[in-house]
Each structure stands twice: as C-alpha cells, then as structure tokens.
Amino acid sequence: MLHKEQLIEQLMTTFGKTKVDQLSAILNNNQFDINELIDVTFHPDKTIAFRAAWCWIIFF
Numbered sequence: 001m002l003h004k005e006q007l008i009e010q011l012m013t014t015f016g017k018t019k020v021d022q023l024s025a026i027l028n029n030n031q032f033d034i035n036e037l038i039d040v041t042f043h044p045d046k047t048i049a050f051r052a053a054w055c056w057i058i059f060f
Contacts, residue, residue: 002026004036008043011051020051024058034059 010023027037037059040052 002030002032004040007032007037007040007052008048011040011048011055015051020054020058024055027055027059 007023007027013019015023026032034056037052037056041049041056043049043052
C-alpha cells in the first residue's frame, strides 16, 4: 500500500501526463485513502500540491 509520505516522494520528481496516469492507477489499485490525497493537495510546496490535485482529477 502506498502511504502519504511515499506519494509526496513520487510527486517531488518531474513528470508529465504519462507519469500522472501511472501514479493515479497505482493510487486506485492500492485503494489509497482519498482523504490523504486531498491533504497533499494543500501541501506547502505548491508544485507538490498542484501535482497531487492533477492526480486527484485523473483518479476520478
């Protein structure tokens, strides 16, 4: 299971739509807690927050 800290580590790397699709699939398959994903969208690092929001959009 992917944890919040692991998600943040993944979001720190530069990536494009393909990586977002892959990460969203991992989140979905691992039944990642959607509340944790939403929490990451409020991360102090705006880049990480944006990428988490991007994953959230693809997630649904």
